[in-house]
Amino acid sequence: MNILEAVQLKDGSLPEKYKLMTDLEMESRVKEIKESFGTKLFIPGHHYQKDEVIQFADETGDSLQLAQQSAANTEAEYIVFCGVHFMAETADILTRENQKVILPDMRAGCSMADMADIHQTERAWDQLLDLFGETILPLTYVNSTASIKAFCGKNGGATVTSSNAKEMVSWAFTQKERILFLPDQHLGRNTAFDLGVPLEEMAVWNPLTDKLEFEGNPDNIRVILWKGHCSVHENFTVQNIESLRISNPNMKILVHPECSREVVALSDFAGSTKYIIDTINRAPAGSKWAIGTEMNLVKRIIKEHPDKEIVSLNPHMCPCLTMNRIDLPHLLWSLENIETGAIQNIIKVEEAVAHDAMMALNRMLERA
Numbered sequence: 001m002n003i004l005e006a007v008q009l010k011d012g013s014l015p016e017k018y019k020l021m022t023d024l025e026m027e028s029r030v031k032e033i034k035e036s037f038g039t040k041l042f043i044p045g046h047h048y049q050k051d052e053v054i055q056f057a058d059e060t061g062d063s064l065q066l067a068q069q070s071a072a073n074t075e076a077e078y079i080v081f082c083g084v085h086f087m088a089e090t091a092d093i094l095t096r097e098n099q100k101v102i103l104p105d106m107r108a109g110c111s112m113a114d115m116a117d118i119h120q121t122e123r124a125w126d127q128l129l130d131l132f133g134e135t136i137l138p139l140t141y142v143n144s145t146a147s148i149k150a151f152c153g154k155n156g157g158a159t160v161t162s163s164n165a166k167e168m169v170s171w172a173f174t175q176k177e178r179i180l181f182l183p184d185q186h187l188g189r190n191t192a193f194d195l196g197v198p199l200e201e202m203a204v205w206n207p208l209t210d211k212l213e214f215e216g217n218p219d220n221i222r223v224i225l226w227k228g229h230c231s232v233h234e235n236f237t238v239q240n241i242e243s244l245r246i247s248n249p250n251m252k253i254l255v256h257p258e259c260s261r262e263v264v265a266l267s268d269f270a271g272s273t274k275y276i277i278d279t280i281n282r283a284p285a286g287s288k289w290a291i292g293t294e295m296n297l298v299k300r301i302i303k304e305h306p307d308k309e310i311v312s313l314n315p316h317m318c319p320c321l322t323m324n325r326i327d328l329p330h331l332l333w334s335l336e337n338i339e340t341g342a343i344q345n346i347i348k349v350e351e352a353v354a355h356d357a358m359m360a361l362n363r364m365l366e367r368a
C-alpha cells in the first residue's frame, strides 16, 4: 500500500473502545496479553517508535538488527511489528510459513519506499540496459517494497541497510562495473562518495521523467542513484549546521546518512540509528551533541543521557508521521485481536515475490 492509499484508509478499523481507555488501562492489558502468550508472541520495535510502544518491544533495533532478529526467531507464532510496512514485509519474508506478521496500523507506510514502484523500476532498467548493457547491479535500501527487493534479487543484486551500505556497495563493485541504487539517492551518494567514487561519476535516475540526469560522458558513470529521499531527513539543512556552528561551536554534529551529501559532509559523524545510539552511549559526560535524525529517537536519547547536552540539529523537527501511526491503542487492538482469534492486518508477501526478495536479503545477511 502506498502513502496515498494509506492516507485514504480511515482509522475506522480501530474500535471506539480504545479511544475511551486510559493509558494505564491499555498498558496493563498489553502486559497481561504479553504474559499469557509468552514466547508465542514477539514484538520487535524500530528505534523511531514512540516510547508508549517501545516500552513493550521484546527487542529494539535498526533495520538490519530487526531483519536479523526476525530471521532468528523461529519460535513466535505471532510477530506484532512495531515499525513501518516495508519492515513488516521483510519480517514476513524472513520468517517461516507458520509465523504471522502483523502491522498494528496499515497506514504505517514509508514515503521513501513509495518513491520507487516496480513499473517505474522495470522501465528504468530497460533503458539502462540499452545504455550500459549488462554492466549494472541493482542494490536497494531495505526501505523499499518487497517487489523492488525481488527485482534486485532476480537481477543478481541485494538489499542494503544504513549500517552495511559500505560493505554492500563494495561487494556490488566486485560483481559489476556499475550500480543502480534504489530508492534513496542520499544514502547511495553518501556511501559511494565515502568509498571514493567522485560525484562526477554519479548520475541520477528520475522516475517521473524516465530520464537519466547527468552531464558529461555516460561511459564515466559508475553509480546511478534513484531520485528518492526521506521526507523526514530532508529537513536537516546546511543552514541548520551553519547556525549551530556559530551558536555552539563545541557541539559535535551526528546525522543519519539519509541526510543530503552537503549535510553529511559538514557533519562530524554519520551512521545508522544504532550507530547514533552507540556513539552517544560511548560519549563522555559533559559532551555536546546535535543529532540529525527522527525526533522520537532524539527525544529518547536526550532523556537517557541527562549528563550530556543533546539537541536536535533542526530545532523545529517533527517525528516520522508514519512511524507514529503505531501507538498504544493500535498495539493493544492488534494483541486483543490475536487473543480473540480475529487477527487483522496480517502482512503476507506473495510467494513468488517473497522468493526473489529473499535472494536479495540473503545476499545481504550473509555479508552483514
Ligand code: 13P
Binding pocket: 047, 061, 062, 063, 064, 110, 143, 161, 162, 163, 230, 258, 271, 272, 273, 274
Ligand atoms: P536504520 O534504523 O536502519 O538506520 O533506518 C532508519 C530509517 O529511516 C528506517 O526507516
Ligand code: SF4
Binding pocket: 084, 109, 110, 111, 112, 113, 143, 230, 231, 232, 233, 294, 320, 321, 322, 323
Ligand atoms: Fe521512511 Fe524516512 Fe520515516 Fe524512515 S524516517 S520510515 S525512511 S519516511
